[in-house]
Amino acid sequence: xxxxxxxxxxxVRYVSDPVKNEFVNIGVLLxxxxxxxxxxxxxxxxxxxxxxxxxxxxxxxxxxxxxxxxEGLESEVRRRLAEHGPEVQPVMSVLEDSFSxxxxxxxARACLAESMASEMExxxxxxxEQRKRPAVERRSGRVAxxxxxxxxxxxxxxxxxxxx
Numbered sequence: 001x002x003x004x005x006x007x008x009x010x011x012v013r014y015v016s017d018p019v020k021n022e023f024v025n026i027g028v029l030l031x032x033x034x035x036x037x038x039x040x041x042x043x044x045x046x047x048x049x050x051x052x053x054x055x056x057x058x059x060x061x062x063x064x065x066x067x068x069x070x071e072g073l074e075s076e077v078r079r080r081l082a083e084h085g086p087e088v089q090p091v092m093s094v095l096e097d098s099f100s101x102x103x104x105x106x107x108a109r110a111c112l113a114e115s116m117a118s119e120m121e122x123x124x125x126x127x128x129e130q131r132k133r134p135a136v137e138r139r140s141g142r143v144a145x146x147x148x149x150x151x152x153x154x155x156x157x158x159x160x161x162x163x164x
Contacts, residue, residue: 004112006033007119010088011106011127012051012077014070016062018101024058026070027051028123029077029105030116031088047088048120049077052128073103 012027031047051074055067077091084090092105113119139147153159 004114005116007031007111007113007116008033008108009111009123010092010108012049013104013106014058014062014065015102015104016058016065022061023104024061025128026055026058026103027074028120028128029088029091030113030120030123032116033110045085046116047081047085048116049074049081050120050124052124054130057130070103073099 007030009031010029011025012029013023014026015021015023027050029047029049032045051070055065055070058065058067058070077095080091080094081088095103095105111119111123150159153162
């Protein structure tokens with residue numbers, strides 16, 4: 001079993017109404033924790049960022065949301081992380097200064113990861129992406145009565161004899 005690395009993640013949130021503090025998680029910023037990089041003999045700490053590709057939840061809370069700006073923000077955060085390395089503080093200060101009323105980072109949360117990529121997938125699935133529920137066909141009213149009648153007529157063997 002691969003050794004798990006100590007990591008921390010921040011949720012990137014779109015705040016539609018700062019007064020009500022209503023938000024939608026739109027992304028995850030994942031990095032190795034400072035304690036893990038201090039004790040590790042390996043190379044520099046890894047930092048990943050990913051935003052959602054489905055802006056439907058954002059549009060539900062704010063139909064006027066500028067999703068093009070939010071998509072561009074992901075590439076800007078990646079560029080800033082490349083400039084400053086694993087240090088998240090410069091990125092956080094840019095987000096707070098420029099977008100503090102619309103885009104915010106949550107407090108850091110700890111996690112253990114075997115692989116940064118697989119952990120990113122899991123965090124996106126848990127916190128950001130919309131859960132897909134299997135479609136359940138609901139029959140009610142006339143449709144339900146018709147299907148039940150047809151089922152009973154087929155069991156009795158008279159369905160094919162009926163004029164439809």
